[in-house]
Amino acid sequence: MKEYEIIVGLETHIQLNTETKIFCACKADSWEAEPNTNVCPVCTGQPGVLPRLNAEAVQKGALLAAAMHAEINPCSIFDRKHYFYPDLPKGFQITQLFEPIGKGGYLDLYMPDGEIKRVRINKMHLEEDAGKTKLEHGQRMVDLNRGGVPLVEMVTEPDLRSGEEAAQYLSQLRELLRWIGVSEADMERGHLRCDANVSIREKGSTAFNTKTEIKNVNSIDSVRQAITQEAKRQIELVESGGKVEQYTLDWDADTGKLSMMRSKEGEADYRYFREPDLQPVILSNAEIEAIKASLPELPYARRRRFVEEYQLSAYDAEVLTSERGLSDYFEEAVALYAKEPKTISNWMMNDMIRLMNDTGKSAKGLVLKPAALVEIVKLIDDGKINAATGKSLLVKVEQTGKSPATIVEEESLGLIADADSLRKQIETILAGAPNEVAAYRGGKETLMGWFVGQVMRATRGKADPKLTREILLELLKD
Amino acid sequence: MRYTQLSANEIAQKVQAGELKASDMLDASLAQIRAVDGDFGSLDGQATDPETDKKVHAFISLTEEMARAQAQAVDAKVANGEDAGLLAGVPVSIKDIFALENTVTTAASRMLHNYRAPYTASAVQKLMDAGALIVGKVNLDEFTFGSSNESSAYQPASNNPWNTAHVPGGSSGGSAAAVAAEETPLSLGTDTGGSIRQPAAFCGVVGLKPSYGRISRYGLIAFASSLDCPGPLSRNVEDAALMLQVMAGADERDESSATLPVPNYLEALQQDVKGMRIGLSPDYAGIAYPNHKTGEFEIIPVQEEIKQATLDAAEQLARQGAEIIENVPMPHTRYGIPVYFVVSRIEASSNLNRMDGVKYGFTVADARDLQDLYKRTRTEGFGPQPKLRILMGAYLSAASKKVNYYQLASQVRGMIRRDFELAFEPKGAYQLDALLTPTTPTTAFKRAEVFGDSVLMQYADQMTVSVNHAGLPAITVPAGLDNKNLPIGIQFIANHFREDIVLRAAHAYEQSTLDAVWRKVRPMALQEVN
Numbered sequence A: 001m002k003e004y005e006i007i008v009g010l011e012t013h014i015q016l017n018t019e020t021k022i023f024c025a026c027k028a029d030s031w032e033a034e035p036n037t038n039v040c041p042v043c044t045g046q047p048g049v050l051p052r053l054n055a056e057a058v059q060k061g062a063l064l065a066a067a068m069h070a071e072i073n074p075c076s077i078f079d080r081k082h083y084f085y086p087d088l089p090k091g092f093q094i095t096q097l098f099e100p101i102g103k104g105g106y107l108d109l110y111m112p113d114g115e116i117k118r119v120r121i122n123k124m125h126l127e128e129d130a131g132k133t134k135l136e137h138g139q140r141m142v143d144l145n146r147g148g149v150p151l152v153e154m155v156t157e158p159d160l161r162s163g164e165e166a167a168q169y170l171s172q173l174r175e176l177l178r179w180i181g182v183s184e185a186d187m188e189r190g191h192l193r194c195d196a197n198v199s200i201r202e203k204g205s206t207a208f209n210t211k212t213e214i215k216n217v218n219s220i221d222s223v224r225q226a227i228t229q230e231a232k233r234q235i236e237l238v239e240s241g242g243k244v245e246q247y248t249l250d251w252d253a254d255t256g257k258l259s260m261m262r263s264k265e266g267e268a269d270y271r272y273f274r275e276p277d278l279q280p281v282i283l284s285n286a287e288i289e290a291i292k293a294s295l296p297e298l299p300y301a302r303r304r305r306f307v308e309e310y311q312l313s314a315y316d317a318e319v320l321t322s323e324r325g326l327s328d329y330f331e332e333a334v335a336l337y338a339k340e341p342k343t344i345s346n347w348m349m350n351d352m353i354r355l356m357n358d359t360g361k362s363a364k365g366l367v368l369k370p371a372a373l374v375e376i377v378k379l380i381d382d383g384k385i386n387a388a389t390g391k392s393l394l395v396k397v398e399q400t401g402k403s404p405a406t407i408v409e410e411e412s413l414g415l416i417a418d419a420d421s422l423r424k425q426i427e428t429i430l431a432g433a434p435n436e437v438a439a440y441r442g443g444k445e446t447l448m449g450w451f452v453g454q455v456m457r458a459t460r461g462k463a464d465p466k467l468t469r470e471i472l473l474e475l476l477k478d
Numbered sequence B: 001m002r003y004t005q006l007s008a009n010e011i012a013q014k015v016q017a018g019e020l021k022a023s024d025m026l027d028a029s030l031a032q033i034r035a036v037d038g039d040f041g042s043l044d045g046q047a048t049d050p051e052t053d054k055k056v057h058a059f060i061s062l063t064e065e066m067a068r069a070q071a072q073a074v075d076a077k078v079a080n081g082e083d084a085g086l087l088a089g090v091p092v093s094i095k096d097i098f099a100l101e102n103t104v105t106t107a108a109s110r111m112l113h114n115y116r117a118p119y120t121a122s123a124v125q126k127l128m129d130a131g132a133l134i135v136g137k138v139n140l141d142e143f144t145f146g147s148s149n150e151s152s153a154y155q156p157a158s159n160n161p162w163n164t165a166h167v168p169g170g171s172s173g174g175s176a177a178a179v180a181a182e183e184t185p186l187s188l189g190t191d192t193g194g195s196i197r198q199p200a201a202f203c204g205v206v207g208l209k210p211s212y213g214r215i216s217r218y219g220l221i222a223f224a225s226s227l228d229c230p231g232p233l234s235r236n237v238e239d240a241a242l243m244l245q246v247m248a249g250a251d252e253r254d255e256s257s258a259t260l261p262v263p264n265y266l267e268a269l270q271q272d273v274k275g276m277r278i279g280l281s282p283d284y285a286g287i288a289y290p291n292h293k294t295g296e297f298e299i300i301p302v303q304e305e306i307k308q309a310t311l312d313a314a315e316q317l318a319r320q321g322a323e324i325i326e327n328v329p330m331p332h333t334r335y336g337i338p339v340y341f342v343v344s345r346i347e348a349s350s351n352l353n354r355m356d357g358v359k360y361g362f363t364v365a366d367a368r369d370l371q372d373l374y375k376r377t378r379t380e381g382f383g384p385q386p387k388l389r390i391l392m393g394a395y396l397s398a399a400s401k402k403v404n405y406y407q408l409a410s411q412v413r414g415m416i417r418r419d420f421e422l423a424f425e426p427k428g429a430y431q432l433d434a435l436l437t438p439t440t441p442t443t444a445f446k447r448a449e450v451f452g453d454s455v456l457m458q459y460a461d462q463m464t465v466s467v468n469h470a471g472l473p474a475i476t477v478p479a480g481l482d483n484k485n486l487p488i489g490i491q492f493i494a495n496h497f498r499e500d501i502v503l504r505a506a507h508a509y510e511q512s513t514l515d516a517v518w519r520k521v522r523p524m525a526l527q528e529v530n
């Protein structure tokens, strides 16, 4: 058998997380809304209505273009793409063909083996989402809630070489979208949808052969499996003397099977022409520069910096940069307590992540702000409370919103660091244990641990351990 | 004088002053409609009235209940001493191409025969907010596709009140007929290639096409989105100014609506035309009709009486101190119609894509599957004009075409616009304030005379269409009657957003001809009833 190379290009549809739809005032998010309740004359395509462009969609589309290293178009233009389908109320989709929001660009994939793989972007434009149709009791039902949600369609060059690479692309794209805050990128909710173009060629060849298009590969596992499976099918077909035909295939995630949807011979004529109801989208140089400047440090750059700047392990750096809010939280805390990035990292990696998991909140959503975390760490470092108290304080601050110091005060959680009052308590304990005192003084110095334990029990753990030991040594000397 | 002969401005002032009740005005308007209109247009309409050929048939439907409530609200405001608006108590008819919430908005097509709009067009809302009484919806060519009203799916379609054997023009034929027949003093029309001005000229009324973007298009069922303009039809220039005043201005629902401040148009009328530079162009002396065998243009001169009326108007204005500049070249005027064929057909075919039988309007009851639903809904729902335009639009915008016709036509539009720029250029050779032209090459033609020849019908718009390509304001104003007692219209065109100038020029001409003999002649449809 010859050696084959798999050629993959991905077409992604990214729902932008804007407040409203792209051309009307309806909410963009209608998750779990009853069908056709989040609609208006504009997004249901009533006769006589006009679209009105949502500036937030342009901003987010341009920010994504910047994150993809694409050129932001200073004058992008909307076009009409015509076809008939019940989920498309106007009979055309408003999209961008000739002058899209972004031109060119790439995404650098950081592969598990440490390699960096550059995936070039062929097309990136703004458009409106269609509604949904489904069959119910033998009837085709239309729900237009989703119609008009802003989308970025982004198509890669055929730069990917395996199902695994495609999965990496999708996973890192998802991370990027969330990181820069332009999409929730929840694949289960359809925020990020993917079609894959797959072809094969003999290793060493530079030709592009007939490709098939796999629709609805809407999870990272699906992308990996479907592409791997389709490439295998094509190789077996070619090996047995067959020829790959230009099919559209449907991926069924439940059964893990590909099925033929239709052969794709004649291209549909979409009769594109410029949307006369919308003005060109003009972005000044200053606006483009402002968009670029608002682009946050991207995850991989931040990961590298965390290792270098804070001497974190690669693993810790990766966990702490898995989500932008989490890494921001960490850096804010470190800024308040600069000498101990490693300590803060340990708290983040263990107790803070546990707290977030338990409460179901993101770092940003916590009541416990970085300043409060630092305050707790400092209380421990200064010997004002012990570590166990510190951990319990995290939960208490999160629940009550009070400052750590207030809670320590109110619940008397502080270590007893007052030498006089501690001395009195220790004197009482020693007076109640004459045998042990005698034994100690007789040379059984290992009893020191027992004495400390007694003090801790009497003070319910709040005695400052260092001070306790000093006073005991002094009183037992006699 | 009968209430229905009052101008809109007179009505509003009388109503505001408590001299006339809005409810009485409404009754007068409805009585006039009953007297002159005859059977309203209806789907598969059959005339029941033996006199039907003498009737106007401007209306498709009345919105009497709504108008009644609006009249009561106006009367209550006046009684309370509140401002009842610039159009207090003025009956207005609406071309049935504007969405009006909870009323059937048909576009004169079977396709929308049962379509109840869930919202109201911005222009209509502004009229209502100004105290107008919306009495009903008037007929038009199906989806505004025509220049005679005959293509309406709602028959009988409107007749010309001046001679009911003639067409009222189109597509705002119902509007022009309703105003000429004194059914409503104002009507809201739309103008894509001349659809306000041509019927206004045919029916002897004033029709104003404002600059593109001066009045919001929101709620106007689109024909050609880059050309469509809502605008007033009225019996005098002052009323057109008044109605424009109410409807003009930015609308956040229409990105193409202009944010420029709206001047006081009524005040502009107070100014005379002294020193105004008004141009005449040889390129408006005839229709340039391409011979598709030779590729050459043949020039068919405009009707002699219309040419004469235009020159007489120039003379009138010169006597009032205007400067007349002759021989202003407008060489790209002849491409107006061919370019219009491309732009308007492509946009129309796209805009009609939403009529698919899925969401609203006409649907075949027994579709076998989705394709069958689409095909039969559109086959049975659309009349011949929409079908022709869909076919031509689809043909012209097909991806298989080597030429991007839309882009090419847009470039020629730029050349047409350039003609006007040169004419209006303040430091240019002509320095015009306005261009004076005939509105139409002929007066109203007879029913069935042109209908059926879609190309010839389209060429009826050659005098008006360039203005749409350039997005400029233009007004038509009555300028006499021909030897068959059919009205003649002349047109003033000005630079972008200079509605004030066309209104001023038209007003000056109108005021100077108030005593003309032809102004005493009443439309045929009114002679018997009043």
Ligand SMILES: [Zn+2]
Residues within 6 Å of the ligand: A021, A024, A025, A026, A038, A039, A040, A041, A042, A043, A044, A148
């Ligand atoms: Zn909406």
